Amino acid sequence: MCCSQWGYCGTSQDHCGTCCQSGPCADGPITPPPPSPPTGPPPSPGFNYSADHGEDSRLIAYVANWLACPTAEQVDAYSHIVIAFATSYTWAPGKNNCDPLCNVAFDGMCVGATANTVSDWQAAGKKVILSFGGAGMGGSWATSTNNCWDYCFGKEEDLSTSLVSMVDTHGFDGIDIDYEYCYDNNGAGCPAASSDYSDAKAETFLDQMTSKLRTKMDELQAVNGYSRGRYELTHAPMDRDVLSSTKYFEILQARRADLDFIMPQFYNGVTLPRAGIDGSGGGTMSAAALYSDLANVLFDSEPTKVVFGHCIADCSNWNINAAQAVTVHQDLKTWNNGEFACNGGGFFWVAHHDANGAWSDTVVAEISTTAGCSHSDDVSTTTTEAPPTTTTTTTEEATTTTTTTTTTTEEPTTTTSTTTTTTEE
Numbered sequence: 001m002c003c004s005q006w007g008y009c010g011t012s013q014d015h016c017g018t019c020c021q022s023g024p025c026a027d028g029p030i031t032p033p034p035p036s037p038p039t040g041p042p043p044s045p046g047f048n049y050s051a052d053h054g055e056d057s058r059l060i061a062y063v064a065n066w067l068a069c070p071t072a073e074q075v076d077a078y079s080h081i082v083i084a085f086a087t088s089y090t091w092a093p094g095k096n097n098c099d100p101l102c103n104v105a106f107d108g109m110c111v112g113a114t115a116n117t118v119s120d121w122q123a124a125g126k127k128v129i130l131s132f133g134g135a136g137m138g139g140s141w142a143t144s145t146n147n148c149w150d151y152c153f154g155k156e157e158d159l160s161t162s163l164v165s166m167v168d169t170h171g172f173d174g175i176d177i178d179y180e181y182c183y184d185n186n187g188a189g190c191p192a193a194s195s196d197y198s199d200a201k202a203e204t205f206l207d208q209m210t211s212k213l214r215t216k217m218d219e220l221q222a223v224n225g226y227s228r229g230r231y232e233l234t235h236a237p238m239d240r241d242v243l244s245s246t247k248y249f250e251i252l253q254a255r256r257a258d259l260d261f262i263m264p265q266f267y268n269g270v271t272l273p274r275a276g277i278d279g280s281g282g283g284t285m286s287a288a289a290l291y292s293d294l295a296n297v298l299f300d301s302e303p304t305k306v307v308f309g310h311c312i313a314d315c316s317n318w319n320i321n322a323a324q325a326v327t328v329h330q331d332l333k334t335w336n337n338g339e340f341a342c343n344g345g346g347f348f349w350v351a352h353h354d355a356n357g358a359w360s361d362t363v364v365a366e367i368s369t370t371a372g373c374s375h376s377d378d379v380s381t382t383t384t385e386a387p388p389t390t391t392t393t394t395t396e397e398a399t400t401t402t403t404t405t406t407t408t409t410e411e412p413t414t415t416t417s418t419t420t421t422t423t424e425e
Contacts, residue, residue, distance in 0.1 A: 049364050049371075050125020051079040055229075056304040056374040058345035059364045060263065061354065062131070069110035069117065070351040077360035079345070080127045082176050083109060085134040086166060088159075089148045095192075096136050098148035102155045104132065104162045106170070118171050122228075129232060130170070132163055133178035140182050140189040140241075147192040149181045153201035160212035167231065168220055174232030174260070175213055179206060184247050199247075206251050210235070214258035232260040236309070236347075239269035243285070244293045253298045259305070263347050264294060267311040267318035274324040277331050287328075288335050295340065304374050307344040308332065310363075312353040322362035329366045342373035 049059060060080040063070060075081070086106040089096040099105075109117055118128050138146040152159055163175055183202040187193035210233070217231035241248045242264055252262060266273050266287050275281020277288040287308075295303035308328065310320050320328070325346065333341045345367045354360050 047077045047361065047364055047368065048124070049077050049079055049368060051127040051228075052125045053079075053371040054374050055260070056342055056344060057367050057369075057371040058261075058307055058347070059360060059367050060307060060345070060347035061351040061360065062347065062349045063110050063351045065108060065110050067111060067350070067352045069112045070354065071357070074351055074354050074357040074360060075121065075124070075126065077357055077364040078126055078351075080129060080173075080347075081121055081351075082129045082131050082347070083172075084131045084350075085136070085178065086130055086132045086163065087134065087137060087148070088152060089136060089146070091136065095145045096148060098146070098151050100151050102148075102152035102159055104159060104166075106130070106166050122171070122173070127173040127228065127232065128171075129174045129176050129234070130163070130166055130172045131176040131178050131236070133180070135180055137179075138181045138190060138192060140180060140238075142191060144190065145192050147190070147194050147197070149179070149202070149205075150194045150196040153196065153198075153205050156205060156208040156212055160209055160216055163213065164216040164220055167217065168224065173228060174217065174234070176234045176236055176263070177206075177209060177213075178236045180238055180241075183241070203247055203251060206248065207255065210251070210255040210258050214255075230260070233258060234261050234263055234307075235259070236263040236265060238265045239267070239271050239285075239287075239290060239309075241269075242294060242298070243270070243290065244297060249293075249298055256299055256305075261305040261307050261344050262294065262298075263307045263309050264290070265309040265311070265349075266290075267309065267315045267320070269318075272318065273308075273328050274318070274320040277328055277335065288332070291332065291340065292336075295343075303340040303343040305344055308346045310346055310348040312348055312350070312359055314349060314353070322359045325359075325363045326366045329363070333370065342370055 051058070058079045059077060060082060061070065061074075061078045062082045062084050064084050070078075070081075086104055087096075088099045088102045088104050090099075090105075091097075121128050133149075135144070136146060137148045138144060138150070166172065167175060181202065182188075182190040182193060182197070182199070183206060184199050186199060187197045190197070214233055217233065220226070221231055235252060237248055237252075240246075242252065242262075243249060252259065270283060270285040271279070271287040271290060272281060272283030273287040275283070277286065277291070279286030279289070291303075291306060291308065294306045295301065299305045310325050310328075311318055312321075313319055325348075329346060332343060346363065348354070348359070348363075
């Protein structure tokens with residue numbers, strides 16, 4: 001048996017021919033012989049991208065826990081995986097059954113997961129984050145029938161304790177808050193809001209959950225010795241909810257030291273980045289202008305803490321294909337003479353639509369060119385190599401309409417409305 005230069009052993013020409021390292025090599029072994037061949041499987045094809053390069057240039061995938069787990073072919077391009085969702089309801093058609101005490105439940109990982117799925121992803125360098133919330137908890141659009149957030153207001157202490165306990169039990173790397181509900185205007189945008197709703201309660205909830213989760217995850221780390229940086233805390237607000245004039249923006253700005261990054265959804269709202277981040281192709285606001293406010297005002301000139309959100313297929317007029325997403329990230333890096341050349345990367349909803357990893361492989365090829373830039377003054381250095389991709393993407397024509405036509409994806413079924421678009425993320 002021969003062992004090749006890569007450490008794999010066998011009797012074929014590939015093993016015993018050119019660059020054979022040990023055994024009955026055709027041309028004699030190259031010395032010195034290598035260590036024993038690896039016992040695990042060979043690496044998966046593609047990028048083998050990870051979070052290990054640092055806090056920048058992320059490609060984050062949401063994984064719906066009512067759908068199939070992503071394959072190795074998909075996961076190899078992801079730096080982070082966000083499991084959606086932990087919730088305080090049981091799903092029901094028409095309207096979810098809210099737990100009146102906001103007892104939070106996590107119904108498990110994606111379909112097909114094993115007890116080792118999280119640790120296997122982490123061993124490959126991924127960070128795995130638990131998301132709490134989503135559209136099924138209630139939303140600020142005309143067709144939302146849910147109001148489960150109302151029952152969580154005032155219960156921040158117990159809720160934050162429960163979520164941090166899930167991080168500890170399942171070995172997650174942090175928590176995402178996916179809040180798409182009202183927080184101002186006396187609940188006028190949330191048709192299902194109950195008598196328990198008030199703006200003050202909602203705003204206090206967002207503030208206190210951020211603070212308490214940060215404190216409790218830090219305390220957990222002090223006890224268990226978590227060693228991958230600090231536990232990560234993020235929010236994934238809709239773009240319209242974090243305009244600089246909103247209360248949500250103000251809350252996150254005040255709590256920015258508690259946050260590791262935020263993931264604004266640049267879809268289902270006021271921006272239409274697939275047609276140009278400068279706003280020239282549609283939308284009521286420039287995505288670049290909003291990104292600038294988030295990076296420079298909400299955070300302190302820290303674009304690495306803003307992760308640009310995309311929707312592949314659930315968001316009607318805001319769906320974005322891989323070629324369009326690449327253009328968004330190229331334009332973001334060159335915006336304003338390279339102000340955001342080193343940024344937080346991107347996320348997308350949802351891994352289920354990243355067929356065969358084609359979307360993510362194409363997009364990470366662009367995002368990864370600045371991987372590790374937060375550790376260097378030179379952000380032009382490409383630190384991640386990848387094989388050429390043969391992905392074919394179809395560029396959709398930009399639209400200039402600003403009419404909102406919303407698709408609501410709720411666990412575990414999809415309901416399409418013709419009045420508002422919202423994705424359960």
